[in-house]
Amino acid sequence: MTELSTLSRSVAGKTALITGCASGMGRATAMLFAAEGANVAATDINGPGVEAVVAGIREAGREATAWTLDVGDGDAIERVVGEVADRYGCLDILVNNAGISRGGPIDADEYEARWQETVNVLLTAHQRTIRAALPYLRKSDSPRIVNIASTEGLGATAMNSAYSAAKTGVIGLTRGLAVELGKEGITVNCICPGPIRTAMTERIPEEHKQIYARRRTALRRYGDPEEVAHGTLHLCLPASSFITGVALPVDGGLTVRRA
């Protein structure tokens, strides 16, 4: 048996830019990465929200900085990515997590507006942050990009087509860039969370969550944001150097279970 080279299983000292950190999975990811010793550039459209998260991280003696960033704003992305690189001198990890959910039927009057907003925040923003971050990622010795898609990009629920389209697009973007950037050693993966307890699913009553989970998931429960954060962390480890182009469901077995 040949000796293990013991690839690093730590993000300590890496700089990670994460979008949508004020709540849910973004917050859990920021906290987990900081706890693991990364420098976290925590961003969110909700300034006070992300500052509170960063304050918590700092209180725990870990490193993070907050930026108010609307990922729907391309110029702001350019600016913030530059500031992050200035602040930490590098950028190794990009997690595109910020998201919104705007459902509704295809023939609704507001559909066009919902579509624009959804595609802008959930999909267009991803290529923009990636393009802005690329010059810095290219200098990293283990550059990682993780996009948060959804099981709605693998299957679909009625009345949610703009969201599904955007999330399917995220999977396509992930695959395309995995192939394109692979020769440079940059890995590009995405995570497809299933039902997770965050602000996005907060309005589904607890009893309904339980019914849904029992009927549709293998693990018979909703997931917690931290469980998704661990999936993201795993894909960002230097040791995950041969994983690229995957769409990893973190869904409690939603996609494998047939009712």
Place this chain on the structure above:
Amino acid sequence: MSLPAEATSFAPSTSDRDHLSVLHPTTDLPALRRDGPLVIERGQGIRVWDEDGNEYIEGLAGLWCTALGYGVEELAEAAAEQIRKLSFAHLFAGRSHEPAVALAEKLREIAPIPNAKAFFGTSGSDANDTQVKLVWYYNNALGRPEKKKIISRRRGYHGVSVAAGSMTGLPPFHKSFDLPLPQFRHVTCPHYYREGEPGETEAEFTARLAAELDELIRAEGPETVAAFIAEPVLGAGGVVVPPEGYYPAIQAVLDEHDVLLIDDEVICGFGRLGTPFGAEAMEMRPDTASVAKALSSAYLPISAVLVPDEMVDVFVEAGERWGVFGHGFTYTGHPVCAAVALKALELMEERNLFAHAARVGHYFQAGLRRFADHPLVGETRGKGLLGACELVADRQSREAFPIQRGVGAYCMQRCLDHGLIVRALGDTVAFCPPLIVTESDVDEILERFGRGLNDTLAWVETGGAAS
């Protein structure tokens, strides 16, 4: 509750949520637990759509009730208008209102009994409970307090409330509910195919049933028997059309013993059998009648008990002695229900719906009879736009399938898969489409049924679920 538009992912569907909070009426509860419900979401004309967008022809008019079909704008408008004007008013203690009076007038004009006054309720069951109470009150007022027993027929269906359920003649509605009450008796169902004896003609069968009724009344003592209740054509008991001459023969017995005939028109009323009321199609001469269901085309719940002036006069006289006539519901004559029912009756008249139903009914019955030679079919039967196909294991001997084999239920499910809602009453498949069906709709219904029936035959032949 309905979820906000943003939260459509990862929320359970209506069918997923159903079992948590709903106790279903008249349902095989273990099967429901196992299979979940079919969730209907919208309707238009004779068609409805489920939560997954599958289309069905409503071949049972909901529960034998949506005569005008779904999505009738005028009825929505009538309800909205009345809600805006006066959403509630009652008829207790000397109050009245226009919608109730107008509807009662309309019913008096078309009722199957002369000079009828209407007592309103909200369901067929409460109408039939009211029938029993009125008959009891009537006989008390006439000074014959022993004359209280009510006779109905096995396989008759009159509802599920305590008195109506006692008159219903189907085991699931009695078993374990401590029904029927002691004043209720049941006689043979007038179903020649099932109840006729070998070699007996229809006329002999009818005479036997009349004699059975006569014997029962004599055995009980005519002074203890108040009324006989009958659906002109039995509906939920399997769509049974009594033989010709049955009602005149029964009526002669009732007349002889001074027993009232209560006509349960809850399914047959308003054009179902090709006549305005079932009594007219079946030669009945009822003393009182119950109507519901098609009265409002099921747009809102409303029923009526129709009783002759003479009976009400007796109540008024009794009131001099007894004071308040103590029977009534908060929603007796509910103005919104009444306004919608009146509009429904007006639309039926405007659209000449009874004549239409009579014509299409003939076409439907002829079409249904074409299944008579199918290897699974024992009998096809019906009248007007009410029909049934009874599935049997052996056409020659009329032997039924073992009930636990669920052949009727299987056929109903296969029809659903082919886009047709029918009802399996045991192994009898019942049809009761909205009265607005056209000949080509009937063709489509029977074509879909034929596919379901052939699937059932294949399943039976390959030994499906035989155990």
